[in-house]
Amino acid sequence: MKQKKVKFIVGSFLIVSAIGYLITMGISNTSQYFFTVDELLSQNASYAGTGMKVKGNVVNGSIQRDPDDYLNVRFSIEEKDASLKVAYQGVTPDMFIDGGEVVVEGTLGKDGIFHANTLLTSCPSKYEAEKEAGKMHPGKFPNSEKYREPGLKKVEALPKTTI
Numbered sequence: 001m002k003q004k005k006v007k008f009i010v011g012s013f014l015i016v017s018a019i020g021y022l023i024t025m026g027i028s029n030t031s032q033y034f035f036t037v038d039e040l041l042s043q044n045a046s047y048a049g050t051g052m053k054v055k056g057n058v059v060n061g062s063i064q065r066d067p068d069d070y071l072n073v074r075f076s077i078e079e080k081d082a083s084l085k086v087a088y089q090g091v092t093p094d095m096f097i098d099g100g101e102v103v104v105e106g107t108l109g110k111d112g113i114f115h116a117n118t119l120l121t122s123c124p125s126k127y128e129a130e131k132e133a134g135k136m137h138p139g140k141f142p143n144s145e146k147y148r149e150p151g152l153k154k155v156e157a158l159p160k161t162t163i
Contacts, residue, residue, distance in 0.1 A: 037079040040108075048110045053103055059083060060098040077102060088116040095121040 033047065037056040040047070056077030066072035073088045086104055096102065096119065105118035 037077055037084045038082040041082040041084065047108050049107055051105070051107055053105045054084065054114060055079075055101070055103045056084065058096070058098055058100050058102055063096075063098060077104070084114055085112065086114045086116050088119050090117075090119065092119060093121045 033050065033052040035043075035052060035054050037054060040052075040054055054077065056079045059076040059078050062074075062076040064074045066074075071090055073092060074086070075088075076083050076085050078084070088104065088106075101122045103120040103122070104114060104116035105120075106114060106116035108114050
């Protein structure tokens with residue numbers, strides 16, 4: 001009887017320990033710092049090699065694409081007086097333009113260049129202003145109430161098939 005209790009306690013402890021370890025590792029691997037460019041550059045701590053997200057606006061005229069590899073993009077992002085150089089390898093979103101707001105995910109290199117592995121753009125604020133003014137957002141039907149009405153009122157209106 002005692003031997004079964006000991007095995008049960010040891011087995012339970014191993015299972016709980018394994019679950020705790022997996023939760024801890026999952027949280028530490030996915031947790032990232034989120035900064036604006038100004039906040040990141042004003043920090044005294046070194047975040048080199050640490051995964052983080054940085055938000056800023058693309059500096060006008062700073063987007064440079066490698067002519068041999070169009071997916072290799074270098075640009076700068078800024079906020080207030082601070083500016084950060086970014087290197088990104090991948091497909092850029094359609095809304096990636098000069099002056100556009102972006103969020104980059106990646107690591108800050110020791111050379112001071114942010115090496116991004118994800119590039120996200122935000123929806124332009126012009127859509128928000130149009131929505132407040134009562135204009136239609138792209139992708140919506142005019143008179144959308146008309147399209148919500150079901151076309152068939154009764155089941156009897158459906159065509160009948162015989163086999």
